[in-house]
Amino acid sequence: MSSRILASGITLLxxxxxxxxxxxxxxxxxxxLPFAVPTSPSLQFxxxxxxxxxRPSSGPEIFTSLLSAIDTAGRVQQGFALDLAPxxxxxxxxxxxxxxxxGGFILANTTLSSGTARSSGDSSSTTIGFGVRTVFLDNxxxxxxxxxxxxxxxIQQALTACLPPGxxxxxxxxxxxxxRTCLQRADSTFRAxxxxxxWNDYSFAAGGATGWGLKNSEWNEREWLxxxxxxxxxxxxxxxxxxxxxxxxxxxxxxxxHERRDSTFDGPGRNRTALGVRGNWGSGRFxxxxxxxxxxxxxxxxxxxxxxxxxxxxxxxxxxDELWVATGFGSRFNDATRDSEVAVIANLRFNVxxxxxxxxxxxxxx
Amino acid sequence: xxxxIDSRVPLEVLIDFQSVHxxxxxxxxxxxxxxWEFVKDGTGDQRTILPPLPSGSALLYEFIYFAESRPFRxxxxxxxxxxxxxxxxxxxxxxxxxxxxQGEVDLV
Numbered sequence: 269m270s271s272r273i274l275a276s277g278i279t280l281l282x283x284x285x286x287x288x289x290x291x292x293x294x295x296x297x298x299x300x301l302p303f304a305v306p307t308s309p310s311l312q313f314x315x316x317x318x319x320x321x322x323r324p325s326s327g328p329e330i331f332t333s334l335l336s337a338i339d340t341a342g343r344v345q346q347g348f349a350l351d352l353a354p355x356x357x358x359x360x361x362x363x364x365x366x367x368x369x370x371g372g373f374i375l376a377n378t379t380l381s382s383g384t385a386r387s388s389g390d391s392s393s394t395t396i397g398f399g400v401r402t403v404f405l406d407n408x409x410x411x412x413x414x415x416x417x418x419x420x421x422x423i424q425q426a427l428t429a430c431l432p433p434g435x436x437x438x439x440x441x442x443x444x445x446x447x448r449t450c451l452q453r454a455d456s457t458f459r460a461x462x463x464x465x466x467w468n469d470y471s472f473a474a475g476g477a478t479g480w481g482l483k484n485s486e487w488n489e490r491e492w493l494x495x496x497x498x499x500x501x502x503x504x505x506x507x508x509x510x511x512x513x514x515x516x517x518x519x520x521x522x523x524x525x526h527e528r529r530d531s532t533f534d535g536p537g538r539n540r541t542a543l544g545v546r547g548n549w550g551s552g553r554f555x556x557x558x559x560x561x562x563x564x565x566x567x568x569x570x571x572x573x574x575x576x577x578x579x580x581x582x583x584x585x586x587x588x589d590e591l592w593v594a595t596g597f598g599s600r601f602n603d604a605t606r607d608s609e610v611a612v613i614a615n616l617r618f619n620v621x622x623x624x625x626x627x628x629x630x631x632x633x634x
Numbered sequence: 635x636x637x638x639i640d641s642r643v644p645l646e647v648l649i650d651f652q653s654v655h656x657x658x659x660x661x662x663x664x665x666x667x668x669x670w671e672f673v674k675d676g677t678g679d680q681r682t683i684l685p686p687l688p689s690g691s692a693l694l695y696e697f698i699y700f701a702e703s704r705p706f707r708x709x710x711x712x713x714x715x716x717x718x719x720x721x722x723x724x725x726x727x728x729x730x731x732x733x734x735x736q737g738e739v740d741l742v
Contacts, residue, residue, distance in 0.1 A: 361707070363651035365678055376654065411654055411702075419656045419700075420677045427658045427675060427698060435662050435670050435694050438736045447698075451733040455700040458656075 303521045303546055305475040305498045308381040309399030311349060313477035313496050316385035318349040325356055337384065343485040344394045349383040368413040377403035387481055387534045394485040395493065395534055399477035407469035410462045414469065422458035426451055467552030468519035469509055474499040481534035494529040519548040539566040554585045557594065636740040637712055637722050641688050646713040649680045653707040657699035666690030693739040701731040
């Protein structure tokens with residue numbers, strides 16, 4: 269058994285099931301688990317990363333986007349990608365009370381996605397994918413039901429603290445500026461305190477995707493490729509929210525991913541399930557982590573083990589509201605050879621439920 | 635912004651939040667030549683009934699909210715006798731990071 273220390277650059281953890289080939293043959297080895305449902309399951313499924321993703325916000329824009337996916341000969345165009353938030357059509361005037369309701373929260377955090385890419389090995393053929401992604405629960409979201417009482421109290425307190433008893437003189441730029449500064453401070457204080465208390469709170473997100481290979485890019489010559497599903501959940505260390513102490517210091521995160529891809533002209537088939545569990549110890553800003561992954565390959569060739577596992581550990585710190593940078597080391601065991609390697613890792617990790625889609629898709633939003 | 639009212643009947647003011655923001659409002663009213671008087675504040679959709687107001691009165695609304703990347707949207711709606719007044723729905727919009735917005739409605 270040999271050991272090596274490998275330094276790797278920053279790689280997005282969304283490559284969790286990216287292919288790797290062992291010296292002994294085609295054995296798919298997973299990278300690290302992302303512990304987040306892909307933002308666009310359809311693109312993940314077809315392995316595309318287009319330069320531009322269409323995000324239509326009205327009926328005519330959807331129509332225009334879909335038209336751009338089809339050429340004048342009626343063939344599907346390659347490199348098309350679309351993200352759609354149904355809430356903007358079905359519940360345009362949703363307010364925070366409605367967002368806090370279970371139905372409103374799920375709808376607001378549901379996205380549909382579609383994308384196309386060139387089929388592997390055949391430039392005239394296209395792979396098309398369709399996906400859905402939703403967040404069922406995210407108590408770490410400062411707009412969620414869990415944050416309702418604290419959020420209302422914070423904004424009510426800001427009303428008293430930041431505004432004068434009488435009407436604001438909006439022609440006084442200094443007064444208006446001071447009010448906005450005060451509100452910004454109240455906003456930051458609320459978010460920081462909420463994150464401190466709830467960084468490890470319950471959340472659960474899921475997504476799925478399916479796709480077809482289109483020979484000569486024609487819908488009539490399609491072959492179903494299979495499907496993939498993801499589910500990620502997080503829970504506090506003691507399975508209850510605690511304002512301080514040991515139970516506020518830890519978090520469990522688990523992810524399951526299953527993919528079944530049929531063997532088609534688009535590529536070889538594969539059928540596998542990955543389960544990952546991670547323990548975080550720290551705070552909403554800095555964590556030590558340890559994680560394990562178990563992968564089962566249901567259609568492994570004879571002579572190749574159908575299971576695989578790896579572990580890794582290290583530390584991570586938050587760089588934005590939703591993004592963590594992680595570094596550490598991990599052991600990966602290649603079942604084909606029983607060789608192991610210890611790799612230094614440097615990775616990015618998104619929150620379990622990243623990017624509230626309303627923020628991302630509503631017109632005017634960045 | 636001016637809205638025609640019937641000065642013989644009460645005026646119903648509805649505050650309707652229309653975007654996902656932690657937000658609150660304040661509402662003031664004054665009669666012609668008078669001082670602003672506080673009417674109500676709150677953090678959710680509200681309905682307030684004001685006594686009949688003479689022509690020349692005015693309403694003043696203020697919204698504050700915590701920033702989000704999406705625009706802030708709300709509406710102030712005026713009703714009398716259960717019916718929305720002509721031009722009686724006043725849209726309130728601002729960029730997601732403005733955090734404070736104020737407006738006035740003349741009642742004529």
